[in-house]
Amino acid sequence: MELTLLGTGAPAGLPRPGCPCAACATAVGADARAATALLVDGVLLLDLTPGPALAAARAGRTLHGVRQVLLSHPHDGPALEIPAGLPAPARVPDGRELALISGHRVRAVALDSPGTGYEVGGPDGRRLLYLPPGAGPAGLPPGGSRDTGPDRQTAAPPEPYALVLLDVLGRPDALARLRAAGSVGPTTDVLAVHVDHDVPPGPELHRRLAAAGARTVPDGTTLMVGDYRAVPDLPRRTLVLGGARSGKSAEAERRLASFPEVLYVATGGTREGDAEWAARVAAHRGRRPASWRTAETCDLVPLLAEAEAPPMLIDCLSLWLTDAMDAVGAWDDDRWRSGEARRALAERVDALAAAFRSTGRTVVAVSNEVGSGVVPATASGRRFRDELGRLNAAVAAECEHVLLVVAGTALPLRG
Known part of the structure; x- marks a missing residue:
């Protein structure tokens, strides 16, 4: 699967409009971020960033081939800007699966906070997980332990996702729970999205993410899901x-x-x-x-x-x-x-x-x-x-x- 990040910032963007803080003042150039939105293989759009058509053009992409737009934010999320020609945005109910004619399969993941997460499987068999800001998946163990007593059958651990996109800095515990459940493994590329002004951009942002085994990329970046080379090495x-x-x-x-x-x-x-x-x-x-x-x-x-x-x-x-x-x-x-x-x-x-x-x-x-x-x-x-x-x-x-x-x-x- 090919993934283009039209935006990687928090719902209000970075810098936030009118915010005088030091993080917003220095969020310029590649450190400026629009609200997070993902374009998958040119056919699936997850969330809408302001000016999505222009954001796609800046990334060298077009939205003309988009066949499905899915929303992840709570119902009181940011205002939507829907360009002409795009399908009406929809939301998949928790636990339900949506099959696209392109060969992609999308399953809605229940969260521990308002909103909807999405697991996307591509025609090549690669899978990614995308979670909205401030959210973690529901139903996972709070820590690393599992009940493996003699009277309880232990399910086989899931195959790790090739790529996980979530609010790493705002919900590090969600990443910990994904690791505990086996959904994030050593080869999983963890991308921080919904980046807000809580951490100064630049070296400090990348340093904190690297400590968590994660990274972030500028708006407009296109990558191939499953590219292991980008996974950060963690210091022992x-x-x-x-x-x-x-x-x-x-x-x-x-x-x-x-x-x-x-x-x-x-x-x-x-x-x-x-x-x-x-x-x-x-x-x-x-x-x-x-x-x-x-x-x-x-x-x-x-x-x-x-x-x-x-x-x-x-x-x-x-x-x-x-x-x-x-x-x-x-x-x-x-x-x-x-x-x-x-x-x-x-x-x-x-x-x-x-x-x-x-x-x-x-x-x-x-x-x-x-x-x-x-x-x-x-x-x-x-x-x-x-x-x-x-x-x-x-x-x-x-x-x-x-x-x-x-x-x-x-x-x-x-x-």
Whole structure:
């Protein structure tokens, strides 16, 4: 199947009319996007962008061969502009299938929000899935687990779609559920559409999408469904650095929000009677998808060694270091000067770095960036600063992707 994206933006487009925000101000040229509309093999039009005939002409296409126009947005969606000669737009009821004379088959997919999703099968046997803005498919598992008990028959996993188009940034959980159900596999090309002004366009937009295993293309792009070459490679190991309240934890969580069955490893543990710490923990838990599991431990090496395990988020290495320094007596000046504690701590750091090097699972680790010219007033503070710097460098050396988060903005250092 050949697919032309006449528009890739949110219903109001990007930039939004009259919006003064920074994202809209910089959405010019290839970063400007009309409302999302898809032209399939010149015969099927999914949704209508403003000025669809002109949009098709700019893409080197024509709408003269369109035999079916289908709508996906809720009934209170954007106003429709229907060029002369196009069939009247229609909507397929959920679960029903529409066969076109061209050999295409369209099945309406039920959603967890108003609107209609469409699965389109082409004459070549390729399939794509298209979802409206803010929507995810209904009836899929919320996480990666399935009921495989002895009293329940487990259906065979579906064949992954060749192409999936959805609101990746607005509904990363929908992508996670598609992955959990087997509908999105390693060879599925995931395209972000309905792109809005929540994320600045340009490098930041592409960076966030790549972290989710997705991409986006400019309006007017034509592609062949099933072109595997465009699927982004996901970094296996990522280190996210940042200062206090820089947004590093939120950045790390965002990088795995589109994946099911994530293991969140909290190295801080619990602190009895500390209400402020409990509030911090609750805020972190409230941000995370319900399908994620949590483990409170500093024993990271065995977790990194697990084979074929789901992605893991470690938050954070600085608390892991605190625990390691406690365990080897590194705060004791005499033990540190003698070299005993120093050697024991170095062994633990080396073992952790080696575990990062050999791990086969996707892992995102968070740590505090230290120093920046500030010299701690105490010997123990200077010791911790120095050792955290060494730990960060050792782990970063084993990661494909390293980020520094400053004021909520992620700056790529590697990858």
